[in-house]
Amino acid sequence: MTRHLLSIDDVSADDIAKLFATAAEMHDVQKREVKKLPALRGRTVINLFFEDSTRTRSSFEIAGKWLSADVINLSAKGSSASKGESLRDTVLTVTAMGVDGLVMRHSASGAAHQVAGWLDIPVVNAGDGMHEHPTQALLDCYTLQRQLGGPGSLEGKRIAIVGDLTHSRVFRSNVKALGKLGASVVAVAPPTLMPAGIAEWAKADGFATSYDLDAVLPEVDAVMMLRVQRERMSGGYFPTSREYTVGYGLTRPRLGLLRDGAPILHPGPMNRGLEISPEAADAASSRILDQVSAGVAIRMSVLYHLLAGEESA
Amino acid sequence: MSLLIKGASVLGAEPTDVYVENGVISAVGRAVSAGERVETDTVVDADGLVLLPGLVDLHTHLRQPGREDAETVSSGAAAAAAGGFTAVLAMANTSPVTDTAEAAVSVWELGREAGLADVFPVGAVTKALAGEELAELSLMNRSRAGVRVFSDDGRCVSDPRVMRRALEYVKAFGGVISQHSQDPSLAPYGSACCHEGELSGRLGLPGWPGVAEEVIVARDVMLARHTGSRVHVAHASTAGTVEVLRWAKAQAEKDGTWAVTAEVTPHHLLLTTDLLAGYDPTFKVNPPLRPAEDVEALRAALADGTIDAVATDHAPHARQDKEHAFVDAAFGMLGLEEALSVVSTVMVSSGLMDWAAVARAMSFTPARIAGLEGHGRPIEVGEPANLTLVDPAATYLVDRDRSLSLSRNNPWHDRKLTGRVVSTYLRGNRTFGG
Ligand SMILES: [Zn+2]
Numbered sequence: 001m002t003r004h005l006l007s008i009d010d011v012s013a014d015d016i017a018k019l020f021a022t023a024a025e026m027h028d029v030q031k032r033e034v035k036k037l038p039a040l041r042g043r044t045v046i047n048l049f050f051e052d053s054t055r056t057r058s059s060f061e062i063a064g065k066w067l068s069a070d071v072i073n074l075s076a077k078g079s080s081a082s083k084g085e086s087l088r089d090t091v092l093t094v095t096a097m098g099v100d101g102l103v104m105r106h107s108a109s110g111a112a113h114q115v116a117g118w119l120d121i122p123v124v125n126a127g128d129g130m131h132e133h134p135t136q137a138l139l140d141c142y143t144l145q146r147q148l149g150g151p152g153s154l155e156g157k158r159i160a161i162v163g164d165l166t167h168s169r170v171f172r173s174n175v176k177a178l179g180k181l182g183a184s185v186v187a188v189a190p191p192t193l194m195p196a197g198i199a200e201w202a203k204a205d206g207f208a209t210s211y212d213l214d215a216v217l218p219e220v221d222a223v224m225m226l227r228v229q230r231e232r233m234s235g236g237y238f239p240t241s242r243e244y245t246v247g248y249g250l251t252r253p254r255l256g257l258l259r260d261g262a263p264i265l266h267p268g269p270m271n272r273g274l275e276i277s278p279e280a281a282d283a284a285s286s287r288i289l290d291q292v293s294a295g296v297a298i299r300m301s302v303l304y305h306l307l308a309g310e311e312s313a
Numbered sequence: 314m315s316l317l318i319k320g321a322s323v324l325g326a327e328p329t330d331v332y333v334e335n336g337v338i339s340a341v342g343r344a345v346s347a348g349e350r351v352e353t354d355t356v357v358d359a360d361g362l363v364l365l366p367g368l369v370d371l372h373t374h375l376r377q378p379g380r381e382d383a384e385t386v387s388s389g390a391a392a393a394a395a396g397g398f399t400a401v402l403a404m405a406n407t408s409p410v411t412d413t414a415e416a417a418v419s420v421w422e423l424g425r426e427a428g429l430a431d432v433f434p435v436g437a438v439t440k441a442l443a444g445e446e447l448a449e450l451s452l453m454n455r456s457r458a459g460v461r462v463f464s465d466d467g468r469c470v471s472d473p474r475v476m477r478r479a480l481e482y483v484k485a486f487g488g489v490i491s492q493h494s495q496d497p498s499l500a501p502y503g504s505a506c507c508h509e510g511e512l513s514g515r516l517g518l519p520g521w522p523g524v525a526e527e528v529i530v531a532r533d534v535m536l537a538r539h540t541g542s543r544v545h546v547a548h549a550s551t552a553g554t555v556e557v558l559r560w561a562k563a564q565a566e567k568d569g570t571w572a573v574t575a576e577v578t579p580h581h582l583l584l585t586t587d588l589l590a591g592y593d594p595t596f597k598v599n600p601p602l603r604p605a606e607d608v609e610a611l612r613a614a615l616a617d618g619t620i621d622a623v624a625t626d627h628a629p630h631a632r633q634d635k636e637h638a639f640v641d642a643a644f645g646m647l648g649l650e651e652a653l654s655v656v657s658t659v660m661v662s663s664g665l666m667d668w669a670a671v672a673r674a675m676s677f678t679p680a681r682i683a684g685l686e687g688h689g690r691p692i693e694v695g696e697p698a699n700l701t702l703v704d705p706a707a708t709y710l711v712d713r714d715r716s717l718s719l720s721r722n723n724p725w726h727d728r729k730l731t732g733r734v735v736s737t738y739l740r741g742n743r744t745f746g747g
Contacts, residue, residue, distance in 0.1 A: 086636035107639030109517035110592030129640065132519030172517060196520045197511030204511075 063299035137173035155182035163226030321359035325668030336740035365700030367399025379408025438528025552610035595641035629720030
């Protein structure tokens with residue numbers, strides 16, 4: 001594995017298999033009464049969040065604590081740039097306190113890449129703007145793989161990713177991760193929510209695109225719904241939420257188009273009734289809560305591989 | 314005070330001697346050095362060097378007043394001299410904005426004091442660059458600074474009614490509106506920071522589509538035609554803009570009542586959008602770096618005259634303003650010191666342009682567009698000795714730490730360029746080199 005986890009580009013299919021194997025062990029720890037492992041005892045990890053995200057931050061915090069690391073949460077929202085301090089100065093200051101690893105969330109694409117270039121410690125990208133969210137993609141794939149039959153089971157499977165592709169870091173990481181694990185992806189959205197140049201990109205990276213969710217659903221082995229950011233609605237990306245739901249929501253009638261038992265995923269938080277109906281969110285095949293618990297296991301695995309050092313890895 | 318430049322190739326022609334007395338060219342020809350003029354204060358051996366008229370930059374940001382930590386008129390003028398420039402037009406988006414006669418005169422005077430290059434302030438088109446009310450255009454023109462070029466650069470005069478009035482108004486004194494063409498609803502100021510295309514999609518950076526430039530260029534040439542005025546397209550960056558310009562120039566020539574001119578930056582002639590893959594804010598510039606097809610079209614347009622001039626858009630920034638996340642970092646890159654080398658590398662070495670064409674694009678034509686009388690003159694007897702000596706064969710590695718600019722946001726750092734300014738003379742006085 002590389003030194004940082006900034007993007008799914010940083011991990012090979014082999015690396016992902018290793019991360020998943022460790023995650024499976026970590027997952028078992030969660031069932032124990034005493035959930036602590038000593039792996040990162042004496043290490044300090046900072047969760048530096050320039051953008052709010054209670055669930056991702058908590059997931060990393062629990063993961064670090066169960067590995068016995070000292071975890072410090074720092075919210076840097078609006079604190080540095082508004083004071084005129086550069087991002088570089090902010091992270092150099094924060095990490096100069098003797099930190100062994102940095103988990104970072106930022107509203108700007110590429111911020112984690114830039115920061116990794118300024119630091120000597122491992123950096124985990126916990127979401128950078130519209131760019132990537134690699135641990136989310138890993139936990140999504142881990143959840144899917146367990147559901148579809150264990151290691152290797154994503155090979156040859158077809159997965160739909162549906163919704164606001166343009167603004168989604170989950171999409172950008174997942175399309176790479178699923179591709180590395182041998183799955184074929186079909187990305188579904190209205191044309192206004194497809195990223196610029198997606199046609200060339202899809203051709204180069206071997207995924208498909210569609211504007212027609214009804215045509216796609218019967219062909220896929222699983223579906224990942226993306227959150228619609230309500231603030232986008234004023235941006236003219238689509239006329240009304242009602243129209244969006246009719247075209248691209250996983251509504252109750254659409255559930256009938258899915259193959260029996262095809263897993264339904266959503267990175268949360270959900271807009272129930274907009275991109276996903278209550279029936280779909282709560283369906284027997286919904287894996288949304290599994291994603292949350294897998295999130296801790298995956299983040300434990302990532303922190304362990306990046307921070308525990310060669311001898312224990 | 315006299316100066317003899319021996320054996321220089323004027324605009325790339327046969328070697329000759331140029332003799333300067335009291336800041337004016339007093340003799341040109343092979344016989345000069347052999348003859349009676351032996352009592353010369355300074356003799357420069359220019360064997361193998363090309364002599365050009367002092368370069369003129371239509372588009373420089375000097376940051377004074379307001380951000381003297383990034384650049385001052387004096388440091389910018391030193392960088393200009395190092396780049397072979399004898400005249401620069403300083404953009405109005407300083408703090409406060411150059412939108413009054415007093416502000417314009419103050420920049421002009423700072424340039425006089427520095428004495429390294431003539432600094433001509435560009436006046437704002439609208440008050441505070443707000444795009445709403447016209448600034449005091451004619452008062453700026455009547456001032457000692459003699460402003461003839463107006464621009465809200467950094468912002469587009471996006472309201473067509475305001476642009477129409479500005480074009481009409483400057484006709485009274487032969488002014489020109491230099492437009493930063495960016496439709497802000499298609500490419501919002503500040504946020505749109507990367508050419509919209511496959512790479513911006515992959516990187517998750519907000520796109521700045523070429524069409525946001527092209528619709529403004531198309532609109533403005535129609536307004537210039539309607540008003541019978543002059544519009545100048547700043548930093549043209551797309552093949553689509555070139556197509557519009559080609560049509561507009563043919564039309565303007567036919568009509569004979571209006572004019573459109575355009576400039577291209579050195580960075581848009583050489584650098585492409587894929588440099589952004591590593592999110593390095595050094596390469597964040599407005600308009601953004603474009604794909605190779607656009608770069609090719611811009612080179613061809615400069616070579617065939619559809620684009621009239623090279624202008625640097627020299628945009629110095631203090632270190633801390635570039636060390637933010639990419640979308641938050643300042644737009645702009647340095648350009649004065651390497652401009653000639655980039656043009657030499659891209660256009661001359663490839664055979665797309667000869668040195669006479671370089672002189673046209675970097676001196677004669679920009680001086681004519683800006684209405685400067687003492688610059689962009691032929692190298693002939695009686696003309697002011699604003700001169701630049703270039704070593705066309707010199708190859709060097711750019712080192713940002715050797716810059717005379719106060720800033721270090723140099724996109725050419727560690728790049729090998731061919732063709733280099735050796736020395737610069739402003740009215741016969743050496744302002745750079747030996
Ligand atoms: Zn501009």
